[in-house]
Amino acid sequence: MALSLxxxxxVPLVPFERSPGYWAxxxxxxxxxxxxxxxxxxxxxLIVMAIAAPWITPQDPFRSSVLRRLRPIGTDGFPLGTDxxxxxxxxxxxxxxxxxxxxxxxxxxxAFAIGSTIGIIAGYVGGWVNTAIMRTIDVFYAFPxxxxxxxxxxxxxxxxxNALLSLTVVFIPPIARVxxxxxxxxxxxxxxxAARASGxxxxxxxxxxxxxxxxxxxxxxxxxxxxxxxILASGLSFLGLGVRPPDPxxxxxxxTLRTAIYTQPWxxxxxxxxxxxxxxxxxxxxxxxxxxxDVKS
Amino acid sequence: xxxxxxELRDLTVTFTGGPKPVAAVNxxxxxxxxxxxxxxxxxxxxxxxxxxxxxxxxxxxxRSRVSGQVRVAGLDVLRLSGTELAAYRGAxxxxxxxxxxxxxxxxxxxxxxxxxxxCRHEAVSxxxxxxxxxxxxxxxxxxxxxxxxEAYPHEMSGGMRQRAMIALALACRPKLLLADEPxxxxxxxxxxxxxxxxxxxxxxxxxxxxFVTHDIGAAVEVADRMAVxxxxxxxxxADARTIVRAPRHPYTIxxxxxxxxxxxxxxxxxxxxPGSPPDLANLPPGCAFADRCFLAADACRTTPPAAEGLAAxxxxxxxxxxxxxxxxx
Numbered sequence: 065m066a067l068s069l070x071x072x073x074x075v076p077l078v079p080f081e082r083s084p085g086y087w088a089x090x091x092x093x094x095x096x097x098x099x100x101x102x103x104x105x106x107x108x109x110l111i112v113m114a115i116a117a118p119w120i121t122p123q124d125p126f127r128s129s130v131l132r133r134l135r136p137i138g139t140d141g142f143p144l145g146t147d148x149x150x151x152x153x154x155x156x157x158x159x160x161x162x163x164x165x166x167x168x169x170x171x172x173x174x175a176f177a178i179g180s181t182i183g184i185i186a187g188y189v190g191g192w193v194n195t196a197i198m199r200t201i202d203v204f205y206a207f208p209x210x211x212x213x214x215x216x217x218x219x220x221x222x223x224x225x226n227a228l229l230s231l232t233v234v235f236i237p238p239i240a241r242v243x244x245x246x247x248x249x250x251x252x253x254x255x256x257x258a259a260r261a262s263g264x265x266x267x268x269x270x271x272x273x274x275x276x277x278x279x280x281x282x283x284x285x286x287x288x289x290x291x292x293x294x295i296l297a298s299g300l301s302f303l304g305l306g307v308r309p310p311d312p313x314x315x316x317x318x319x320t321l322r323t324a325i326y327t328q329p330w331x332x333x334x335x336x337x338x339x340x341x342x343x344x345x346x347x348x349x350x351x352x353x354x355x356x357x358d359v360k361s
Numbered sequence: 362x363x364x365x366x367x368e369l370r371d372l373t374v375t376f377t378g379g380p381k382p383v384a385a386v387n388x389x390x391x392x393x394x395x396x397x398x399x400x401x402x403x404x405x406x407x408x409x410x411x412x413x414x415x416x417x418x419x420x421x422x423x424r425s426r427v428s429g430q431v432r433v434a435g436l437d438v439l440r441l442s443g444t445e446l447a448a449y450r451g452a453x454x455x456x457x458x459x460x461x462x463x464x465x466x467x468x469x470x471x472x473x474x475x476x477x478x479x480c481r482h483e484a485v486s487x488x489x490x491x492x493x494x495x496x497x498x499x500x501x502x503x504x505x506x507x508x509x510x511e512a513y514p515h516e517m518s519g520g521m522r523q524r525a526m527i528a529l530a531l532a533c534r535p536k537l538l539l540a541d542e543p544x545x546x547x548x549x550x551x552x553x554x555x556x557x558x559x560x561x562x563x564x565x566x567x568x569x570x571x572f573v574t575h576d577i578g579a580a581v582e583v584a585d586r587m588a589v590x591x592x593x594x595x596x597x598x599a600d601a602r603t604i605v606r607a608p609r610h611p612y613t614i615x616x617x618x619x620x621x622x623x624x625x626x627x628x629x630x631x632x633x634x635p636g637s638p639p640d641l642a643n644l645p646p647g648c649a650f651a652d653r654c655f656l657a658a659d660a661c662r663t664t665p666p667a668a669e670g671l672a673a674x675x676x677x678x679x680x681x682x683x684x685x686x687x688x689x690x
C-alpha cells in the first residue's frame with residue numbers, strides 16, 4: 065500500500081478516559097439512585113428468604129392447632145400471630161414468598177421471550193405482516209387484563225400451571241406492542257441503514273442492531289409488569305384458581321384470612337402488605353433501570 | 362480510456378408510496394473512472410441523495426420504481442440477487458452518512474462495529490479483524506487509535522466520529538466510496554480536515570469517490586469532476602475548474618452567485634435564485650428550471666433539453682447555452 069504523501073491533518077486532542085461499557089454505565093447510574101438501590105435490596109432479601117425458607121422458618125408452616133387460632137401480632141413464639149387454622153404466620157409468609165415470587169416472575173419472563181419475538185418480527189418486517197400481527201395482538205390487548213386472566217384460568221381449570229399459562233397469555237400483548245414500537249424506531253435509524261449499506265443481512269441486523277438496542281427498553285418495561293403479575297396471580301389464588309391450599313401463597317392467604325378481618329385485622333392484612341412491598345419494589349427498580357438506561361441524559 | 366468503475370445509464374427512480382408518484386430521479390447518466398472523485402451538487406430535493414442511494418439499492422424497493430442501468434465494477438447492480446447484493450454492499454461499494462452519531466450503533470464500541478463489518482464479508486479471525494480495525498483507525502488519523510477502538514460513538518467528537526465512520530466504510534476495502542453530505546453535520550474547521558482526509562484516502566486506496574453535497578466550496582476542494590443536479594436530472598457536468606470558472610447552465614450560474622464566498626462586498630446583496638424547485642410529483646413538460654430561469658424561452662417550456670457536449674467532458678442540458686456565457690460576465 066502506497067504511503068500517503070500529504071501531511072497529516074492536525075487533529076485536536078480530546079481528553080479521553082477508558083470508556084466503561086454500556087451496561088457498566090447503566091450500573092453506575094443505577095447505583096447512585098438510593099430509592100432504586102433500596103428497592104433492589106428488598107427484592108434480593110425477599111428472594112434469599114424465599115430460597116432459604118424451608119430451612120429458616122421458625123415453626124412448621126403447615127402445623128395447625130385449633131387451640132391457638134388467630135393470635136395477634138406479638139404473641140410469644142408467633143411474632144406475626146397465627147392464621148385461622150392456628151399456623152404460624154411468619155413461617156407461612158416466608159414460605160409463601162416462594163410461590164408468590166415464582167408466579168410473578170415466571171409469566172413475565174415467558175411473555176418477555178414470546179412477546180419480544182412477536183413484536184420484533186412485526187416491527188422489523190413491517191407492511192401488512194405488521195398489521196396482521198399487531199391487530200391480532202390488539203384484540204387480546206383490548207380485554208381488561210384481570211378479566212382475561214380469570215376467564216382463561218377459569219376455562220383451563222385451577223392449578224399453578226394453568227394460572228402461569230393464562231398470565232403469560234395476558235402479558236404477551238403489552239410486551240409485543242412495546243417491542244414492536246421500539247423495533248420500528250430502531251429500524252428507521254441511520255445505523256441500520258448503514259449496516260444494510262455494508263452488506264448486513266436482515267438476520268444480522270436483527271441479531272446485532274435490533275436486539276442490541278431494543279432488548280434493554282423492552283426488558284425494563286417487562287420488569288414493570290412483574291408487580292402486576294404478582295397481583296394478578298394473587299388474585300387468581302384468592303379466587304381459588306391458582307395455588308391450592310394448604311400451600312402458602314400470599315394471595316391465597318389473603319383469601320382464607322378474609323373471615324378474620326374483624327377479629328384480627330392486622331394479621332389478616334399481612335399477606336397484602338407483603339404483596340404491596342414486593343410489587344412496589346419491583347416497580348421502583350424498574351423505574352430506576354429506566355432512568356439509568358437513558359444514557360445520554 | 363479505461364473501463365469506468367461506475368456507469369449509470371438513464372437511471373430513473375420514482376417513489377410510488379404516496380398518493381401521487383414522485384419522480385425523484387429522471388434519467389441520470391454518469392460515469393466514474395477508477396480513482397476519480399465526482400461531486401453531485403444540487404439543492405435539497407434535486408435527487409442527488411436518491412441517485413447515490415440507488416447505487417447501493419438502499420431506496421425502499423417496495424415503494425419505488427427504478428429503470429435504467431447501474432453498473433459498478435462490472436456488476437449489474439439492479440439485477441443482483443439478495444446474496445449477491447449483500448456481497449456487493451460494503452465490499453465493492455460502501456457509504457458514509459451525513460450524521461455519524463446516528464449512523465453508528467450506540468450500544469457497540471467502534472472496534473466491535475468494524476470487526477463485525479469485516480467478518481461479515483471475509484473469513485478472517487476476530488483477532489485479525491481487530492488488527493485491521495486498528496490499522497484503519499490509524500489511516501483515518503484517529504489519535505491513540507488503540508484506545509479509541511474501545512470507545513462508544515457518543516464519547517467522541519463529531520470529527521472523530523466521522524473519521525470512525527469512514528474507517529468503518531473502508532473496512533472491507535471497497536473500490537467505490539459513496540458519501541452522502543459527509544461534512545454537513547461537522548464544524549467548519551473540521552469539515553476541511555475530513556475533506557482532505559477523504560482526498561488522501563482516495564489516493565492511498567485508489568478509491569473512486571462519489572459524494573453528494575450542496576456546498577460547492579467543499580466540492581471544489583476534493584472533486585475532479587462535478588455534476589450539478591436539478592429536479593432529478595444532471596443539468597451540467599464538467600471538471601471542477603470549468604464548473605466554477607465557466608459554467609454554462611443558468612442554474613449553475615445561479616448557484617455560484619448565491620454563495621456568500623469571496624468577493625461579496627459590504628452592502629452588496631447576496632443574489633438568490635427566485636422561485637422554488639418544482640414539485641417532483643408534477644414536473645413541467647419542458648425544462649424543469651424554466652420557471653426560475655432568467656433566459657427561459659418558449660422552447661424551454663415545451664420539451665426538455667437534451668444533453669449537449671460543449672467541450673471535452675463538459676455537458677450541459679440547456680437550449681440557451683450559447684447565451685449563458687455572456688450572462689456570466
